[in-house]
Amino acid sequence: MSSPILNPEALERRTWHYIQSPAHFEVAACSCGNADTQWSEFRHHVWCDPCQKDFVPEHNGVFDGPIPIGVATMLGLNFDRFNMETGKVERLNHESAQYEDAAHV
Numbered sequence: 135m136s137s138p139i140l141n142p143e144a145l146e147r148r149t150w151h152y153i154q155s156p157a158h159f160e161v162a163a164c165s166c167g168n169a170d171t172q173w174s175e176f177r178h179h180v181w182c183d184p185c186q187k188d189f190v191p192e193h194n195g196v197f198d199g200p201i202p203i204g205v206a207t208m209l210g211l212n213f214d215r216f217n218m219e220t221g222k223v224e225r226l227n228h229e230s231a232q233y234e235d236a237a238h239v
């Protein structure tokens with residue numbers, strides 16, 4: 135039996151997270167059934183408050199496929215994000231598909 139390999143990429147710290155919670159993007163719930171998870175401080179992970187644990191969700195909801203931004207916006211999704219390093223909100227420019235400092239919008 136081989137031992138599990140720690141993937142350093144999986145434990146890379148996030149530098150930003152979406153302002154809307156994982157549930158908005160239909161990211162899979164925790165195995166305990168809690169769907170109201172938060173973005174973990176680690177990339178590819180979400181945080182379950184009742185379980186007090188970071189975990190890799192079973193699927194990533196809308197992020198598993200190509201995302202038509204117009205359609206997603208009509209569904210109430212918002213891809214604006216919070217930059218944890220600068221403490222600033224960055225807005226997604228729907229025409230360029232690039233993030234811009236909210237101050238410049």
Ligand SMILES: [Zn+2]
Binds near residue numbers: 164166167182185186
């Ligand atoms: Zn849980």
